[in-house]
Amino acid sequence: MKALVCREFGPIDALAVLDVPDPVPGPGQVLVRVSAAGVNFPDALIVQGKYQYRPPLPFVPGVEAAGTVTAVGEGVQHVRPGDPVVAVCGLGAFAESVVAAADSVLPLPPGLDVEHAAALPLTYGTVYHALLDRAHLRQGETLLVLGAGGGIGIAAVELGKLMGATVIAAASSQEKLQAAADRGADHLVNYAEEDLRARLREITRGGGVDVVCDPVGGPHAEAALRSTGWNGRYLVVGFAAGTIPQIALNIPLLKGSAVVGVFWGEFRRREPQRAREELERLIEWAWEDRLRPLITARHALIDGREALYALLERRATGKQILRP
Ligand SMILES: NC(=O)c1ccc[n+]([C@@H]2O[C@H](COP(=O)([O-])OP(=O)(O)OC[C@H]3O[C@@H](n4cnc5c(N)ncnc54)[C@H](OP(=O)(O)O)[C@@H]3O)[C@@H](O)[C@H]2O)c1
Structure with missing residues (x-):
């Protein structure tokens, strides 16, 4: 072959x-x-x-x-x-x-688009585990997604909406933001042109975001963590920007927020049954057209x-x- x-x-x-x-x-x-x-x-x-x-x-x-x-x-x-x-x-x-x-x-299930099926496990699996098990995202909370036009990013926008959150998509280009908007993002921030912190303050009316999904790890990580509200959760998903941010620990102290690691591969190894059930749910949602990678x-x-x-x-x- x-x-x-x-x-x-x-x-x-x-x-x-x-x-x-x-x-x-x-x-x-x-x-x-x-x-x-x-x-x-x-x-x-x-x-x-x-x-x-x-x-x-x-x-x-x-x-x-x-x-x-x-x-x-x-x-x-x-x-x-x-x-x-x-x-x-x-x-x-x-x-x-x-x-x-x-x-x-x-x-x-019969009739599920093979491309949609192939697109689910790593990105949607990781994000669902992150939002459900690690952040305990609740209906009505505010979710900030960095790199919102990427693989993890689009999955976070879609799943955030499906789980009842208000989703703020942040990305570096209009094209990526448009993709996030098409998947239901409520607010868009172009962090290549706008001040992320100022825009988040404006959007949340000073209250801060509840959950941050960060697959980028670049220069906007600190601004995003500083923008969390009381009891906020900052999900460390990846470092696509190539650098691992070094952030002062006084920020989560002052915010009363948590920095939470996400590692889907290890989650699957340690909790295979739960990981499988989550993937089955994602497949079902894709089949019902509630998710469209x-x-x-x-x-x-x-x-x-x-x-x-x-x-x-x-x-x-x-x-x-x-x-x-
Ligand atoms: N923790 C886990 O279990 C887990 C599971 C799967 C993936 N990951 C990690 O998650 C990260 C994202 O994966 P992905 O599949 O979503 O990647 P992706 O589709 O390439 O998206 C990454 C986003 O990062 C942003 N970015 C900023 N600087 C970048 C740079 N120098 N090079 C590339 N992208 C840059 C881009 O958005 P803007 O241009 O809008 O900034 C891009 O859309 C990777 O680090 C991956 O290893 C982790």
């Missing part, structure tokens, strides 16, 4: 589409023919050797895929060949087929490189999909 293969850590250009042996499912594994694979920021970090772990070389990147089961290993009961599924495979999705552990493969680009395998560059160069809006 064909796969986009990483043979050395470093330049994205070194990724190549190669013929590799067809994967074979072992006991407790499922083989999936990939119809659509979601492209995520961590994919770009992994192939550069900049992620939390470095897989042994060579490897095929891609953490999530939707497609059809073609074979199951011994002991697998909940899916059969021919079933439409979404798989959280960790690696290997940028290929014509991928093997995943059975407990990371979820059946899809924003797909802005579809690429062949070889153009996976362009998709990763778009993320690293801050050009991507919403989610990009590979169609092997």
Whole structure:
């Protein structure tokens, strides 16, 4: 089969589409023919050797895929060949087929768009865990989303609205803000042009925001934390800007707010049942059309490189999909 293969850590250009042996499912594994694979920021970090772990070389990147089961290993009961599924495979999705552990493969309801399914696990899964389990977001609260036009950002706007929050989307361009507005954001702030803190004071009438979802970690992190209200929660989701903010601890003290870490991969490892239930709920909401992942680009395998560059160069809006 064909796969986009990483043979050395470093330049994205070194990724190549190669013929590799067809994967074979072992006991407790499922083989999936990939119809659509979601492209995520961590994919770009992994192939550069900049992620939390470095897989042994060579490897095929891609953490999530939707497609059809073609074979199951011994002991697998909940899916059969021919079933439409979404798989959280960790690696290997940028290929014509991928093997995943059975407990990371979820059946899809008939008729659910494969691209929407492929776009759900990492971004929506992370954000749902963040808002529900980490921030305990309540109906009527105010949610500020930084990088609101990105993969995590759009998911946070949509889920924030679905969970009953007033959503303030903050991003660096009109195009990204428009995407957030199309997904229901109530207020828009262009932090490349406007003073984030002043605008948040104005929007919240001085009360501050209840929850911040921050997948960016850049120069606006401190202003966002300073803009939390009493009992605010600041969700540390990622550092797409490339720097890890160093923030004085007197700010959460003075605000009576909490800085809360979010790590979806570890959550899945430690609480697999709960993580699975949350993903099942997301699939159901997508099927009911209450969630509509924003797909802005579809690429062949070889153009996976362009998709990763778009993320690293801050050009991507919403989610990009590979169609092997
Ligand atoms: N904690 C977890 O469990 C978890 C799970 C999944 C992903 N993540 C992390 O979350 C972060 C965002 O992922 P994503 O898929 O949403 O990425 P994305 O689609 O590229 O969005 C990231 C956003 O960050 C902003 N940004 C600011 N400076 C940037 C720069 N120098 N380069 C790129 N983007 C920049 C951009 O928005 P503006 O241009 O509007 O500023 C961009 O839209 C990544 O760090 C990823 O590793 C964490």
